[in-house]
Amino acid sequence: MIPAAFDYQAPTTLDDAVRILADAGEDAKVIAGGQSLLPVLRMRLAAPTVLIDLSRCAELRGVREDGGSLVIGAMTTHYDVQGDHLVREHAALLAMATDTVADPQVRHRGTFGGSLAHADPAGDLLAPALALDCEFVVAGMDGRRTVAANEFFVDYFTTAMAWNEILCEVRVPKYTGWLAHYEKFNRVAQAWSIVGVAAALRVDGSRIAEARVGLTNMASVPVRARGVEDALVGEEATPESIRAAAEHAAEGTSPTADGDGDAEYRTQLAKVLTGRAVTAAMTA
Amino acid sequence: MTSTAEPEVGRARLRKEDARLITGRTRWTDNMVLPGMLHMALLRSPMAHARITKIDTTAAREMPGVIAVVTGQDLAEEQGSLPCAWPITEDMKAPDAPAMAVEQVNFAGEAVAAVIARSKAEADDALESIDIDYDELPVVLDMAAAIADGADLVHENLGTNRCATWVYDSAEAGSGGAIDDAIAGAEVVVERTYRQQRLIPAFMEPRSMLVDPTGDQITMWSATQIPHILRWMTAAVTGVPESKIRVIAPDVGGGFGGKLQVTPEEIITFLMAKRLGKPVKYTESRSESLASAHHGRDQIQKLTLAADRDGTLRGLKVELLADMGAYLRLVSPGVPILGAFMFNAIYKMDAYKFVCTNVFTNKTPTDAYRGAGRPEATFGIERMMDELAAELSMDPMELRRKNWITHDEFPFTTVAGLTYDSGDYESATDKAMETFGYDALRAEQQERRDRNDAIQLGIGISTYTEMCGLAPSRVLGALRYAAGGWEHAAIRMLPTGKVELVTGTSPHGQGHETAWSQIVADQLGVPFEDVEVLHGDTQSSVRGMDSYGSRSLAVGGTAIVLAAQRVLAKARKVAAHMMECAEDDVDFTPGTFSVKGTDRGVALADVVVHAHVAHDLPDGVEATLDSDATFDPENFSFPHGTHLCAAEVDTETGRVRLRSYVCVDDVGKAVNPMIVEGQVHGGIAQGVAQALFEEAVHDESGTLTTGTLADYLVPSAADLPSFDTSRTETPATTNPLGVKGVGEAGTIASTPAVVNAIVDALRHRGVNDVEMPCTPMRVWSAIQAGGAR
Known part of the structure; x- marks a missing residue:
């Protein structure tokens, strides 16, 4: 119509x-x-x-460095995020997750900020943004304010922004040298995630020193898999240790049920995909 | 016009129509604009089953740009009942099928009101102002429940949800023994129930129509597969004389059977244009298309296969429930019946019985969808052959070899009463097995099983045949189909040397313009480029039965050959006259006539001019070489082939990945091998889609929950492996080109190959079926339920 x-x-x-x-x-x-x-x-x-x-607001487009952070303009297209050398170097997880969004046509039109503000729990950028502790800068009549990722996503398609606020940029702390992987599970190439797992790891010697793991579509908002992170930190990344850590993946989640997956199946996927995401990150 | 050394038929020519189709610089119906044209939008019922208690269109009539608002009540006297051309039994129950619901809606998506406005936007706006009240009725969705005693009824006045029951019994027909004896006497009996989920044809171009009542004839452009049938049926439904109706199918963007229909939308648009005296256009949205254009498949198949311990088949019993949806559309009841002759497939057996009950539900009507009855049958038998092989601990290909009709047994009359003219299952299978690397894959499968790998490997086989080239008119008559199955072609030899071929087939993406040009070029010895193919306009293509059922080449292509022969027969007379010799002394090599044993000759082009100016024709010869012909086939054609699929199943997530797909199809002579390959690729994709991705799902209120392409998962190239396609060529013996048809083969063959591969990967884990589509969750759940390690 x-x-x-x-x-x-x-x-x-x-x-x-x-x-x-x-x-x-x-x-x-x-x-x-x-x-x-x-x-x-x-x-x-x-x-x-x-x-x-907002497409004529040039100030909302582009990626820049600001000290220890990257600043990604809300109107930066997925295509521009994917290919940005700063993002690839300092926030590889975001670039990888963006690679999986829909199809090339959508990635040329769709924007980083638009996708986050839409807050679809099956969207692929929410979990990485949460895992990486991004900060959301929103503008209203009273000026700008910054919202932490763990407060930004409130419910299905609902953020902490008031109706009269606009998301203008996202600040991403630098994760230079971290290993990362986004493991997306869907049914056809251009579909939303049934479940997705975002993993970023800092490795020190043979051990995992820090871990950030976020889950896509395991609740009405993206979920941080703290149990997995805690279990990984300090461990050598062996198949056994990864598998044991991944068992914690569904803790604190409340997955929805639909034709693609009931809660039991999504729980299984969260565990399996977490193991795969961590393994893939380690071998990246 | 000299003969070229290399025949056109057999050349993989690029398609001459593609430049305009791919760029869109052509006449799609929705592109067309006429002076004073109005736009229509339809209000559709959100309810699956309800009485309409009130419709108030007052506010909508007052909206800007609105010319008219009509309800079913307003059209009741004109709209008649949509046609069903296939009353399969004498006692078949057929409900009245109004184009627009009058008092009651019977599926969600049924049209209940129309707005005609100056712009599409204004029409859409006004729809929201129509005030309508419904009184909900109990919704009938499940076929088995629908035919149980005391079931709620879709159509109260029919007194039942049973539409018809159609039976084929080999004992009664004399084509075999009694099924009960075969089952009782068999050493092994395998019983399974399979579900053919409901699918949506999902053609690329939405349905679109434009009706212009200006002048003495009413002209209807429609994105249809069937301009000729549409003209006939529009006359029958509306009472407007057929001679006052012209139907044009311009370029049409796909159909897959979904545009083999006389739609409510076409009738409503026609009536509104006629009433208002202005051109009216209607183009559906994608969501409207998914909900209201006819669906396909939707059967429950109870199958009983009886055999001896050594694998020799004894008999097959097929008990079907087929969902018609809420109404009978053009060929709805006959679709499952087309499967009746295909469940026995390429196998020999003593006895066969097929019983199909068609059932009404409160869902979108079903009708033809690529393969129409034959994919369902092929799935059933090919799955059963794998189940029997497992039961007997036999290799599934060995079981097939043991039972199939061997090459030296053709022509062969099957237990279902059809005579297959030709086939060579051995050659196609040997070629496919070699390319596939069957033995190596079996070894890898065992190795993965032994180490309990998370990724298990399965091999799926489908040694299919199908009946196409629809159809011998006599057979159609015997099956109570209302129309014939012939096809028509006319050749116009233009005085400038160019050739117009007018075909009664109606391409909607197949490449007829290219393939038909190749046939004409060879027959007459004219350059490919000089042939223009005209189609789809009932004013130029005066006779035709249109395109469906892989019929266009086998039937329509043959009509071209016959018409060309008539052109040449007449040209020979004229040439003899020009060369002053006896007709018997004239030789024809493509493009040139000559006097036998001499170097005297005339070019066909000169003969064309001679016949056209008609200054000096022999007595009794009429001017021009133009000729036409109608061909009615003696028999169906029977493409066959062997499809092999290797699937990896991720046992931790249930995801299926197709690793390799090899097929060898025998579609007879390939006129254009590239077009054949394209049809096979697209066909496989659509069959794989049924196995893995697509399903029309309704919730308990009868609402389609897969009503957008975000929910109804049509796969893209990214979701499919590279297909290894090749051919054997066993010519059909029933037409001069030796062709069989290829439009549906890939779809018919591939679905069971994929599901067989999935089950084969998991059989050692206690899995013997996964319901389609085999979603990751369903596969994973089947593994959990299988329980074996």
Whole structure:
């Protein structure tokens, strides 16, 4: 179908965008790459009065270094994140997870910030962002504030952002030299994850010194697999130690049930994929 | 126009139609714009079964740009009942099938109102203003429950959800013994129940139609496979004389049987254009398409296979339930019946019985989908052959070899009463086995089992045949099908030397323009480039039975040959006259006539001009060489082949990865081997999709929960292995080209090959079936339930 009629605004600065959003009220909607929003509009599942398109806000695009962090603009496309040398060097996990998002067409249109703000628990960027302790910088009429990853994701498709706030950038601490892998499990190449596991490891000598593990689609929000992390730290990465650590993968999760997997199956996947993600990271 | 050394038939030519199809710079129905054209949008029922208690269209009529809003009540007197051309039994129950629901909706997605507006957006907007109340009725979804005593009824006035029961019994037909005797006398009896899940054809171009009532004829452009049948049936449904209707199928983007239909949307658009006196266009959304265009498959198959301990087959009993959905569409009831002759497949046995009960449910109607009845049958028998082999501890290929019809036994009349004209199962199988590396894979399989590897390997076999080239009209008549199965071709020899071929087949992506040009070029000795293929317009293609059932080449291609022969017969008379010799003294080599034993000759091009200007024709010869012909086949054609699949099953996640896929198909003579290969690739992909990915799922209220392509998983190239395809060529003996048809073979063959491979990988773990689609969760759950280590 054709979406219901709406007013269209395409500001060129973030400040303008924030102001327009505030003026337009709660029935307005911010559009980034449109890869999730447009189907919703076309199926008339939503009918915003105003669509505020951020694609002309140049300040929201690109990746830069800021001391010990990378700053990724919310409107940076998946394609640009994938290929960015800073991301690949300092946050390889994000680059790897971005590689698995949908298909090339979507990655050229879809944006890093749009995907995170959409907060679909089956989206592939949430768990890496959580595992890497990213910080979300959101702008509103009162200025900017920073939200930690573990507070940003609130529920299915729900973030800590108020209706009148816009995600403008994501700060990623540098994980230079860490080993990483994103293990995605889905049914066809361009589909969402049934379960995904994001793993980043710092290895010191023969032992794992630090571990960050995040789970995709094991609850209404991304989940940090703390039990796995604790079990890995200090261990040599052997098949046995990895398997034993991966047994903790489903702790604290509350997986949903749908045609692709019931809770029992998703629990199994979380364990198996965690072992594989850690193993793959170690051999990367 | 000189003869070329290399024949066109057999050349892997690039397709001449592809440039325009791939770039989209062509006439797709939705691209077309007519002066004053209006747009239609349809309101569809969210309920699967309900009485319509109120429809208020007042507000919608007041919306900007709205020209008209109509309900089923408004159309009730004009819309008639959609046609079902295949009443399979005398006592078949057929519900009234209005294009737009009048008092009751019977599946979710059924049209209940239409808005016609100046723009598509305005039509969509106005839909939301239609106020409609439903009174819910109990929803009938499960076939077995639907035919139990006291079941809720889809159509109260029919008094039952049983549509019809159709039986083939080899003892009664005289084609074999009695099944009960065969089972009683057998040493081994294997019984299984399989589910053929419901599929959605998911053609690329959504259904689209534009009806122009300007002038004396009403012209309907439609993205259809069947312009000729659509014209006939539109006349029958609406009462408008057929002579006042012109149907055009312009370029059409895929069908897979899904556009072998006379749709409610076409009838509604036609009636609205006629009523308003303005062109009206309707193009469905993808979600509308998935919910309301007809679905395919959906059977429960109870199979009983009886054999001796040495593997010799004794008999097969097939008991089917086939889901018709809420209404009977064009050939719905006959689809499972096409499988009746295919369950016995390539095997010899003493007795065979097939009993199919068609059932109504509150779901989207089912109808033809690539293979139509034959994939279901092939799946059933090929799965059963593997189950029997396991029961007997025999190699599954050995069991097949032991029972198949050998090359020297053709022509062979089967236990289901068909006569297979030709086949060479040995050659196709030997070639496939060698390419596949069967023995090495078996050794690896054993090795993985021995070390209890997380990745287990399975080998799946499908030695299929199918019946296609639909169809001998006499057979169709005997099966109570309302139409014939012939095909028509006309050749126009233009005075400039160019040739127009008018075909009654209706391509929607197959490459007919290329293949038909190759045939004409060889027959007449004209350059490939000089042949123009015209199709799909009932005003130029005056007779035809359209494209479905892998019929276009075997039936329509043969009609081309016959028409070309008539052109040449007439040309020979004219040439003899021009060369002043007796007709018997004329030789024809492609492109040129000559006098036997001399160097005197005339080019066909000169004969064409001579016949066209008609200044000096022999007595009794009419002007022009134009000729036409109709071909009605004596028999079906029977492609066959051997498909082998190696699948890796990840026992920890249940994921199936196809490691290799080898097939050797025998489709007779290949007119264009590249097109054949393309059909096989696409066919396998669609069959693999049934095995692993696709399923139309309804929730308990009858709502389709796989209503978008994010939920209905059509695989892409990234999800499939590289297919190793090759051919043997055993010519069909029933047509002059020796061709059989290839449109459905890959789909028919591949589904059981994949599932057999999955089960083979896990049989030692106590698994003997995984329900389709074999999702990772289903495979993993089957391993858990199998329990064996």
